[in-house]
Amino acid sequence: MKPIFLINAGSSSMKWQLIEMPSEHVVANGQVERLNLPGSIVKVNVRGKKTTETVEKLDEVTAIDRILERLTRLHIVESLNDIQAVGHRVVAGGTVFHASVELTPDRIEQLRELSELAPLHNPLEVKCIDLLAEKLPQVTQYAVFDSTYFADLPEKTAIYGIPYDWTKDFQIRRYGEHGISHRYLAQQAAEMLQKPLAETNVITMHLGSGASITAVQNGKPFDTSMGLTPVTGMLMGTRSGDVDPSLIPYLMKRLGFRTPEEVLLKLNQASGLLGVSGVSSDMRDLHAAAGDNERARLALDMFVNQAVKLVGAYYTEIGGADALVFAGGIGEKDEVIRAAIIERLGVLSIKMDATLNQAGATGDLGTTDSAARVLLIPTDEELAMAREVQALID
Known part of the structure; x- marks a missing residue:
C-alpha cells in the first residue's frame, strides 16, 4: 500500500509523517523547528534512525523542498509518485467546511477566502497546498480542519456578547484551533x-x-x-x-x-x-x-x-x-x-x-x-x- 504524506504546517514549525494505512505504520517522520527564524532545526526519523541538523533559516517553501528531497535521497520512497495522497492540517474551515474534504481548485479558493479567520495559518497552509500540487501533480490532496472539532460548542460558550443578528448574519463565533490535537x-x-x-x-x-x-x-x-x-x-x-x-x-x-x-x-x-x-x-x-x-x-x-x-x-x-x-x-x-x-x-x-x-x-x-x-x-x-x-x- 502506498503511504499517505501528512503535512502539519504551524506558525513556527512544520511537522510531517509518511504513514502506511490502514496499518498506521509510520514509515518516517520529522519536523522543521524555528520556521522563519534564524537557526532552523531539521529533524528526520527513518526506521528509528534520527538525524538533526541546524541550517541558517527555512521558510515554508524551502522547508517543503528539503523534506521532499530527504524522502527520495534517504530512499524513504523510491519516487515521489509512490505517495498515495497528501493530507494537510488546515486551521480555519469557518462555516464553509464541516468535515475533512478532498481538495479541488474551487475548494482551495474557498480556503484562500477564509484567510482572515487564521491569518498566520490559512495563507501558509494554502501556500503548502499550492506547492505540493506543483511538486506532486498526480497526487490527490485532502484538508483536515481544526475548526470542525468545535463546530458543536454550546452556544453559551461559542458566541460573543454582541447583537445576536450579527452572530447569525456574519457567522461570528468561537471557531477554536488545534481541534485535531484536542480531539486526539x-x-x-x-x-x-x-x-x-x-x-x-x-x-x-x-x-x-x-x-x-x-x-x-x-x-x-x-x-x-x-x-x-x-x-x-x-x-x-x-x-x-x-x-x-x-x-x-x-x-x-x-x-x-x-x-x-x-x-x-x-x-x-x-x-x-x-x-x-x-x-x-x-x-x-x-x-x-x-x-x-x-x-x-x-x-x-x-x-x-x-x-x-x-x-x-x-x-x-x-x-x-x-x-x-x-x-x-x-x-x-x-x-x-x-x-x-x-x-x-x-x-x-x-x-x-x-x-x-x-x-x-x-x-x-x-x-x-x-x-x-x-x-x-x-x-x-x-x-x-x-x-x-x-x-x-x-
Missing part, C-alpha cells in the same frame, strides 16, 4: 483513565508557539480559549492572546496606523512572548535569558499565569475534571512550565510528582492524592489526520 488528546486521556469517552471530563492543554486550552465535558468540547481567530486566548509565541478591542482604534491613533489590519498584524506577529520579552518567541531562548533579563522572566510568568487562569475557569465550568493533559512542544518538553502551572493549581488540590515531571515520560505526572490526574500525552495530529484521509479515500 481527549480520546487518549479516556483510554488512560479507562473510562468511556462519553463519561470523561478533561482539560487539554496544547501548549506550543500556538497555545490553546480546551474543556471537554462528557467527551465533547464545552469551551476553548481561541475564538473567531487564533490570535485570541492565552499569550503565545508571537500572538497577543486576549486584548481589549478598544486597543485597536487606540493604537491606530497613537502609532499612526491607517487600517485595523496593521494593528492585527502586530498582534499576530510581533506580540506574545516575543513582544513582551523583546528576546524571542521560543520558550527555550526565554529560559536561557531569564536569569538576567527581567522582561524574559515576565513573559514566562505571564504565560504560566494565563494558563492557570484558563484551567481554573474551565475546571469550575465543567464541574471538575478527571485529568489535566499537557501536550504540544512546550507542554511535552518543558518540565519547568508544567511544574509552575500545577503548583499554582494546588488550591484545587491538583498536585505534581516532581520526579515524574522531571522524567517527562508519557503518562501520569501527578501524585496519588491529586484531585485530578495530571497526564503528559504527546499529541499525534498526523495520525489523526491520516485516519481522516483514509476514511475519505475509502
